[in-house]
Amino acid sequence: MRGQPQDFDRVLSSMCTEPHPVAREAAGEFLATNPGDPATYQTVSDLEDEVVAMLGEVAGVDDPAGYVASGGTEANIQAVRMARNRCVTHTPNVVVPESAHFSFKKAADVLGVELRVTPLRDDRRANVGAVERFCDEDTVLVVGVAGSTEYGRVDPIPELAAVASEYGALMHVDAAWGGFVLPFSGHEWSFADASLDTMTIDPHKMGQAAIPAGGLLARDPALFDALAVDTPYLESTSQATLTGTRSGAGVASAHAAMTELWPDGYREEYERQQANADWLADALADAGLDVVEPELPLVAASIDDVAFESLRDAGWRLSRTGNDELRVVCMPHVTREMLESFVADVETVTATVAADGG
Amino acid sequence: MRGQPQDFDRVLSSMCTEPHPVAREAAGEFLATNPGDPATYQTVSDLEDEVVAMLGEVAGVDDPAGYVASGGTEANIQAVRMARNRCVTHTPNVVVPESAHFSFKKAADVLGVELRVTPLRDDRRANVGAVERFCDEDTVLVVGVAGSTEYGRVDPIPELAAVASEYGALMHVDAAWGGFVLPFSGHEWSFADASLDTMTIDPHKMGQAAIPAGGLLARDPALFDALAVDTPYLESTSQATLTGTRSGAGVASAHAAMTELWPDGYREEYERQQANADWLADALADAGLDVVEPELPLVAASIDDVAFESLRDAGWRLSRTGNDELRVVCMPHVTREMLESFVADVETVTATVAADGG
Numbered sequence: 001m002r003g004q005p006q007d008f009d010r011v012l013s014s015m016c017t018e019p020h021p022v023a024r025e026a027a028g029e030f031l032a033t034n035p036g037d038p039a040t041y042q043t044v045s046d047l048e049d050e051v052v053a054m055l056g057e058v059a060g061v062d063d064p065a066g067y068v069a070s071g072g073t074e075a076n077i078q079a080v081r082m083a084r085n086r087c088v089t090h091t092p093n094v095v096v097p098e099s100a101h102f103s104f105k106k107a108a109d110v111l112g113v114e115l116r117v118t119p120l121r122d123d124r125r126a127n128v129g130a131v132e133r134f135c136d137e138d139t140v141l142v143v144g145v146a147g148s149t150e151y152g153r154v155d156p157i158p159e160l161a162a163v164a165s166e167y168g169a170l171m172h173v174d175a176a177w178g179g180f181v182l183p184f185s186g187h188e189w190s191f192a193d194a195s196l197d198t199m200t201i202d203p204h205k206m207g208q209a210a211i212p213a214g215g216l217l218a219r220d221p222a223l224f225d226a227l228a229v230d231t232p233y234l235e236s237t238s239q240a241t242l243t244g245t246r247s248g249a250g251v252a253s254a255h256a257a258m259t260e261l262w263p264d265g266y267r268e269e270y271e272r273q274q275a276n277a278d279w280l281a282d283a284l285a286d287a288g289l290d291v292v293e294p295e296l297p298l299v300a301a302s303i304d305d306v307a308f309e310s311l312r313d314a315g316w317r318l319s320r321t322g323n324d325e326l327r328v329v330c331m332p333h334v335t336r337e338m339l340e341s342f343v344a345d346v347e348t349v350t351a352t353v354a355a356d357g358g
Numbered sequence: 359m360r361g362q363p364q365d366f367d368r369v370l371s372s373m374c375t376e377p378h379p380v381a382r383e384a385a386g387e388f389l390a391t392n393p394g395d396p397a398t399y400q401t402v403s404d405l406e407d408e409v410v411a412m413l414g415e416v417a418g419v420d421d422p423a424g425y426v427a428s429g430g431t432e433a434n435i436q437a438v439r440m441a442r443n444r445c446v447t448h449t450p451n452v453v454v455p456e457s458a459h460f461s462f463k464k465a466a467d468v469l470g471v472e473l474r475v476t477p478l479r480d481d482r483r484a485n486v487g488a489v490e491r492f493c494d495e496d497t498v499l500v501v502g503v504a505g506s507t508e509y510g511r512v513d514p515i516p517e518l519a520a521v522a523s524e525y526g527a528l529m530h531v532d533a534a535w536g537g538f539v540l541p542f543s544g545h546e547w548s549f550a551d552a553s554l555d556t557m558t559i560d561p562h563k564m565g566q567a568a569i570p571a572g573g574l575l576a577r578d579p580a581l582f583d584a585l586a587v588d589t590p591y592l593e594s595t596s597q598a599t600l601t602g603t604r605s606g607a608g609v610a611s612a613h614a615a616m617t618e619l620w621p622d623g624y625r626e627e628y629e630r631q632q633a634n635a636d637w638l639a640d641a642l643a644d645a646g647l648d649v650v651e652p653e654l655p656l657v658a659a660s661i662d663d664v665a666f667e668s669l670r671d672a673g674w675r676l677s678r679t680g681n682d683e684l685r686v687v688c689m690p691h692v693t694r695e696m697l698e699s700f701v702a703d704v705e706t707v708t709a710t711v712a713a714d715g716g
Contacts, residue, residue, distance in 0.1 A: 005388050005606070006399045013398045016603060018390045027607075028386055031568050032376045033363050040371045040675045041364045070428045070570070073602035081468060103602055105587045110439060110600070112470045204603065210389050212428070212570060212605045229467045230460070242468070242600060244431035244461055245374060245562065247570045248363070249385075249607070317398045 006317070008333040012342065013319040015149070015177050017331035019210040019253055026249075026256035027210040033248025035068070036241065044248035047255045054258045055201055055215050058180060058266075060190030065221035067241060068203070068213055068251045072176030073103035074242045075200035075216035076143075078227065079172040080107040082198065082218070083141035085226040086170075092140040097126035097155060099148040101174060113140070124148070124292070126155040128163060135167040142169050146187075147178020150321040152298030152329075154178060154187055161195035170197040170223075176214065180206035181270045181296055183263065197223065203254035206269075208261060208332055213250035273297035273330040276339055280328060283343045287350060297330035303350070310349040316342060364675070366691040370700065371677040373507070373535050375689040377568040377611055384607075384614035385568040391606025393426070394599065402606035405613045412616045413559055413573050416538060416624075418548030423579035425599060426561070426571055426609045430534030431461035432600045433558035433574035434501075436585065437530040438465040440556065440576070441499035443584040444528075450498040455484035455513060457506040459532060471498070482506070482650070484513040486521060493525040500527050504545075505536020508679040510656030510687075512536060512545055519553035528555040528581075534572065538564035539628045539654055541621065549575065556581065561612035564627075566619060566690055571608035631655035631688040634697055638686060641701045645708060655688035661708070668707040674700060 008018055019027065030044055038045035048068050056064040069075045084092050093114040096104050100117070108115035116139075118130040126144060135142065142164035144155040157173060164171035173191065175182060179201030182190070191199050199217045203209035218224060227240035261269070277297040285291045289301040303311075303326045311318055311326070319327045328334075328342075366376055377385065388402055396403035406426050414422040427433045442450050451472040454462050458475070466473035474497075476488040484502060493500065500522035502513040515531055522529035531549065533540060537559030540548070549557050557575045561567035576582060585598035619627070635655040643649045647659040661669075661684045669676055669684070677685045686700075 005391050005401060005610075008390070011398060014392065014395060016390070016392050016395075024386075024389060027389060028382075030363050031382060031385060032366070032374070034372065034374050034569055037372060037374075039677070040369060043363060070601045071603040074600065077600070085467075101602075102588075106600070109443075109587045110468060202603075211392060211603055211607070212601075214603070229463045242432065242435070242464070243428045243570075244459075245429040245560075245569055245572075247605065247608075249569070250605075252363075319397070 009338060010315045011317045012328040012334065013317045014331065015205050015329055016211060017208060017333045020208040020257045020260060022260045023209050023253035023257040026252040030248040030252035034245050035248050035251050036244050036246040041248060044251055048251045051203070051251060051254045051258065052217070054262065055217055058183060058258070058262060059199055059201055059217060060183070060192040061219060064217040064219060065224050066215060066217040068254060069216050069241065070212045070243055071204070071214035072101065072174070072200050072202045073106065075176070075214050076101065076103040076174055077107040077110060078216055078242060079198045079200065080104070080113060080141060081111055082223050082226045083170045084111055084113050086223070087140045089138045089140065091138050093138050094141045094143065095131050095134045095139055096143040097131070097145060099124060099126070099145055099150060099153060100143055101149050101176070104143065123153070124151045125153045126160060128156055128159045131160060132163045135163060135169065137167070139167045139169045141172055143172045143174060146173050146175035146182055147296050150327060151292055151300055152294060152296040154295060158189050158193065158195065161193065165195055171195060172198045174200045176200045176202040177205045178296055180266055184267045184270045185296060191217065191219070203257060204250065206331070207254060207257055209257045210250055210253035212247050213254040269332050273332070273334065276330045276334060276336060279336065280330070280339050280343070284346065287343060287347050289346070289350070292325065299328045299330070300325040307349040310352070311345055314345050316345065367696060368673045369675045370686040370692065371675045372689065373563050373687055374569060375566060375691045378566040378615045378618060380618045381567050381611035381615040384610040388606040388610035392603050393606050393609050394602050394604040399606060402609055406609045409561070409609060409612045409616065410575070412620065413575055416541060416620060417557055417559055417575060418541070418550040419577060422575040422577060423582050424573060424575040426612060427574050427599065428570045428601055429562065429572035430459070430532070430558050430560045431464065433534070433572050434459065434461040434532060435465040435468060436574055436600060437556045437558065438462070438471060438499055439469055440581050440584045441528045442469055442471050444581070445498045447496045447498070449496050451496050452499045452501065453489055453492045453497055454501040455489070455503060457482060457484070457503055457508060457511060458501055459507050459534070462501060482509045482511045484518060486514055486517045489518060490521045493521060493527065495525070497525045497527045499530055501530045501532060504531050504533035504540055505654050508685060509650055509658055510652060510654040512653060516547050516551065516553065519551065523553055529553060530555065531557045534558045534560045535563045536654060538624055542625045542628045543654060549577070561615060562608065564689070565612060565615055567615045568608055568611035570605050571612040627690050631690070631692065634688045634692060634694060637694065638688070638697050638701070642704065645701060645705050647708070650683065657686045657688070658683040665707040668710070669703055672703050674703065
């Protein structure tokens, strides 16, 4: 096979990571299965039911409805679709904070709904007052983010849910990335709160499952009926997905990872990566960068283009925020040694830029 | 891990199969990669470009635009979305034969288009005259199936394309299952024909790749611009997908399988399975069933409920058509020995039913 997969030793840009060894093994074992065809592939279909129950444990709710999606994008699109389908307005709108993932723009285009994007607070979290101003009688969904893509921020979820409720809209929490750390990060709400309707939570991000393993949960199974195409009531959520054939490897890997790691392994990983993020924030500040204080294990810091490109040339896989900051996601494959090496390179390239008068 | 994956030794119901060994190996190697993030995972992103080119070879066209989708359902939804987005009508409709896959119903619900389902000819292929009668100035897409789900029929594609052209609609060929056998089955058209616009062709079906590896091709790259959400022109088809994070394992497995098997391996497999299907059709007819003559390696035959359930109880994974026939898909894991064993069981259960006066 030509070319080699990406090594993870310099990957700081990805919200995905190396699957846990038990997850990798399970993925191989179940590679030739398809939970989209439960009559043929019964074992993996049963595993999926267990994964949904386990996702409920992680999210803090008993016995949710849900399924293992291709990823967070599908889960978010489906949440918008549920909300659109259950409402009678011909001009539905969805209100999201500016920090919401690109998948909501996709959802709006695909589903023919209006996307209303609200400005953030200075702390880069959703502005509840702005969200309320953007809502009206045609609002079918309000979205809050738990672990935003660019800054890892957690929105004021209960307050957003109150606004949704006031307008008769559903409340969706996009916890695609944050879902597996929220149980340990001290936030005071959970998906058990009656005001939350749907949640995206992806095993193939912080859950250490193999791609593809996203997750969509609903507190009320009846919400899935809004996705039924052929019949008024869904016999099985598998008909409701945006895909047909699905990856049993992803489902089995999620089952294996969560069985192994919930809750202690995930707790330990969160504490390790939060410590890494806090260390990195301090180290980058010491190196003279303007740092955005991390809330979850994600660090952003200002850097100029030349220095950024030099870091990429040195092999670091990094992303940039919309404000041209560098962005580092402290995923399970990230070690303190990697970050020390990274900071050393940052110090080198910023010194070089300064020396060049840049 | 609780439970075992489904063995393939009695699976006759699935349009998926065991991945080829080189595909399995490549899937493991590239498990921790995400072609939806080409800046981080560059190698697998390059592999995807090569897979699209290879799919073009299989389909008979040089240098198509396209990408490796989560599966045929996503590819079909996206073909409808392209057609909807490029047309100005507020009441778009899509005309499909009754044999079209369920994914077109999903597409219609998701995308807010009207689905017009046309009756088939007696030979279970699309009725071109009926399709023409259902078209009007709001028709944005006509669909023909190359390897239908229930009977493995190939529609009169060039004639359907002429109707599409007459109405200014795009022409989509759903070759999700049939795409990898059409080069050998003697059909006289190919995707190189200028009248065909988009095609679904899934490596994870007859292509022997691992799930998830579907395929969407377009002869004209400009059609993908209709899927651009943020910008007028797509820089990369990866933005256009219905997912975000994607499986590098699927992409790499498709690359490995196609490199290994195109064209001779696929030709040999087609010939073997067509022979199996023809043998099975004769054997079932000898056993007294009314058999639908196979066109491609898929056999349907009438059977009553009791006999069907007995076969399932014996461990055979079988599907039924909408007319309650049993349906057997001769995929690469199917052997003559399996079919002989199956026919023996059919003879047993039908004799039992006859003896019981059923």
